[in-house]
Amino acid sequence: MIRRLLALVMLALAAPTLAQSRAPADYANVQLPDPAKEAEATALMATLRCLVCQGQAIVDSDADMAGDMRSLVRQRIAAGESADEVRAWLIDRYGDYVTYDPPVSAATLPLWLAPLLLLTFGLWLARASFRRRNK
Structure with missing residues (x-):
């Protein structure tokens, strides 16, 4: 009985530790090696809204979701997609709200x-x- 109670107390104390945010995505805070592609990605990220922060662009936001979106943008730009293609993909995935310039x-x-x-x-x-x- 005491062991179960002790295990329960330890789990309750461990909950804040388990609630820590996860590691950022691969390209969330790492620039692309090609300066032209990084400039294209950064320009695109400045026009995309963070879905968690709502008022911030993903380029400025510290939210995990914004980090994931920055990583997606950089990965797709590095793979050769244009900014317009990446924007269209994000709008298809998240809706018109993701862009500051809705159609x-x-x-x-x-x-x-x-x-x-x-x-x-x-x-x-x-x-x-x-x-x-x-x-």
């Missing part, structure tokens, strides 16, 4: 039109205000 579609059309509508409304409001002042 125009029925779902994203309000996001693209809202700034134009707000600007038009602001100009109309300013014009009306100036007309009142001049009268």
